[in-house]
Amino acid sequence: MAIVSKGFTGKRRGNESRTPPGQYLTDDFPVLSAGPTPQVHTERWQFSIVTEMGDKRQWNWNEMLALPAEKPTVDIHCVTKWSKLDTTWRGVSLDTLLSDVDTTATHVMAHGFDGYTTNLPLDELRQGKAWLAYEFDGKPLHPEHGGPARLLVPNLYFWKSAKWVEKLTLLVRDEPGFWERNGYHDYGDPWQEQRYQGD
Amino acid sequence: MARTEVSGRLKWRVATLTDKRAETSTATTLTFEVDEWPGHKPGQHVDLRLTAEDGYSAQRSYSMATPADGNKVVLTIQTVNDGEVSPYLTEMLEVGDRIELRGPIGGWFVWDASNPAPVLLLAGGSGIVPLMAMVRARVRGERRTPFRLIYSIRSSEELMYGSELRMLPGGIDVSYRYTRRAPDGYRGRVGRLTPRDLVEDGWPADFAPACFVCGPTGFVEAAADMLVADGHLPPRIKTERFGPTGTA
Ligand SMILES: Cc1cc2nc3c(=O)[nH]c(=O)nc-3n(C[C@H](O)[C@H](O)[C@H](O)COP(=O)(O)OP(=O)(O)OC[C@H]3O[C@@H](n4cnc5c(N)ncnc54)[C@H](O)[C@@H]3O)c2cc1C
Numbered sequence: 361m362a363i364v365s366k367g368f369t370g371k372r373r374g375n376e377s378r379t380p381p382g383q384y385l386t387d388d389f390p391v392l393s394a395g396p397t398p399q400v401h402t403e404r405w406q407f408s409i410v411t412e413m414g415d416k417r418q419w420n421w422n423e424m425l426a427l428p429a430e431k432p433t434v435d436i437h438c439v440t441k442w443s444k445l446d447t448t449w450r451g452v453s454l455d456t457l458l459s460d461v462d463t464t465a466t467h468v469m470a471h472g473f474d475g476y477t478t479n480l481p482l483d484e485l486r487q488g489k490a491w492l493a494y495e496f497d498g499k500p501l502h503p504e505h506g507g508p509a510r511l512l513v514p515n516l517y518f519w520k521s522a523k524w525v526e527k528l529t530l531l532v533r534d535e536p537g538f539w540e541r542n543g544y545h546d547y548g549d550p551w552q553e554q555r556y557q558g559d
Numbered sequence: 560m561a562r563t564e565v566s567g568r569l570k571w572r573v574a575t576l577t578d579k580r581a582e583t584s585t586a587t588t589l590t591f592e593v594d595e596w597p598g599h600k601p602g603q604h605v606d607l608r609l610t611a612e613d614g615y616s617a618q619r620s621y622s623m624a625t626p627a628d629g630n631k632v633v634l635t636i637q638t639v640n641d642g643e644v645s646p647y648l649t650e651m652l653e654v655g656d657r658i659e660l661r662g663p664i665g666g667w668f669v670w671d672a673s674n675p676a677p678v679l680l681l682a683g684g685s686g687i688v689p690l691m692a693m694v695r696a697r698v699r700g701e702r703r704t705p706f707r708l709i710y711s712i713r714s715s716e717e718l719m720y721g722s723e724l725r726m727l728p729g730g731i732d733v734s735y736r737y738t739r740r741a742p743d744g745y746r747g748r749v750g751r752l753t754p755r756d757l758v759e760d761g762w763p764a765d766f767a768p769a770c771f772v773c774g775p776t777g778f779v780e781a782a783a784d785m786l787v788a789d790g791h792l793p794p795r796i797k798t799e800r801f802g803p804t805g806t807a
């Protein structure tokens with residue numbers, strides 16, 4: 361049984377149907393990361409997908425920009441309790457990037473240029489659920505928010521949407537990434553409040 | 560790396576407020592007694608949950624201000640005007656009241672006392688809280704790891720733990736940056752942290768210090784960028800960002 365805090369009514373900045381439990385709405389775009397913001401230049405940028413067999417698909421910046429782009433408008437949810445509704449992005453669907461990748465993997469490890477890692481179920485990257493995003497709100501994605509390109513996986517807590525993403529490695533079994541080794545959840549579904557290991 | 564930071568489910572525990580004292584005119588230090596607290600490392604935080612009569616609840620994160628000490632959890636909370644949770648904690652919650660809390664959380668932004676590297680702490684405003692836990696752990700510890708703290712605040716009214724910071728033992732150097740108004744008699748420049756401050760009061764990158772930067776996002780971004788520009792390697796710079804960006 362929860363302890364009731366007398367006199368606490370809450371500001372209720374949420375929106376019942378669209379904010380997962382425990383989240384509040386913000387118009388701000390808070391920044392959370394484990395270290396300094398890396399400056400990744402698009403001339404040197406590359407993105408790759410490596411299968412469990414070691415096969416590699418790789419794109420440089422211009423090759424990536426030449427792929428069909430989508431403009432998703434999605435709600436995002438951070439484990440530190442804020443949610444932001446109707447954020448607008450531009451990027452390449454992971455379906456496009458994975459389309460001719462031959463794999464039986466169940467999981468993915470996303471790697472950032474800064475050494476950051478995070479694990480995700482491969483299903484959460486497919487069927488229109490995830491993007492490699494390079495614009496936010498009509499502008500190039502700011503480095504603080506993971507620019508030049510980050511993963512965008514709105515169905516999961518935002519730490520899964522790896523900033524400055526460089527590589528996805530496909531895995532036949534789940535392995536923890538950076539925050540997951542530090543106590544955060546392997547799946548991270550905001551609607552289930554899967555914040556920490558064991559939730 | 561072993562997954563020892565959180566073993567099993569991180570459960571909600573009952574915390575009873577045992578002491579409450581003003582730290583500044585807008586920040587309050589709260590001491591809780593927590594049932595079966597497993598202990599924590601300096602730099603870690605807890606999630607705290609408030610529940611309204613009708614079941615609505617709100618959670619926020621707060622860093623521990625002191626190293627592990629039995630069942631005690633000490634937090635210092637800056638009142639955010641118009642905030643949902645912080646004004647309740649600093650203004651309404653009274654000694655004897657119970658709330659829910661879980662943790663410790665975060666296995667990254669922690670100081671490991673067995674690491675001999677010198678330590679550089681950069682604090683902006685309430686970002687001092689987890690860094691103070693590190694300073695206090697260093698004071699209590701056996702080893703005399705050299706520490707330097709650069710503490711940036713708007714004016715001396717915002718200074719937390721002031722008398723304790725003045726009385727620190729040798730080997731822990733503290734310098735202050737006032738961004739809006741300096742106290743009487745202060746001769747230094749008033750304004751935001753600059754790369755020069757890091758040269759004068761930090762550690763040379765060659766000494767490979769462990770750097771911890773904590774505060775509002777703008778401060779953390781600026782300070783971490785300066786460290787990198789000064790040659791500190793990103794893996795040695797750990798950051799924790801409190802609160803909003805200010806810009807969307
Ligand atoms: C890991 C972690 C550790 C933290 N440790 C501490 C700590 O030791 N001490 C502490 O005081 N806070 C700490 N915080 C910040 C704290 O979790 C809350 O964000 C803060 O208390 C505001 O909550 P609120 O419900 O009162 O305000 P909200 O209702 O969430 O926000 C109200 C308004 O204030 C703005 N706001 C939110 N947070 C801040 C802030 N920190 N400063 C200025 N404006 C803000 C919001 O953008 C919003 O416009 C920590 C945050 C994190 C992520």
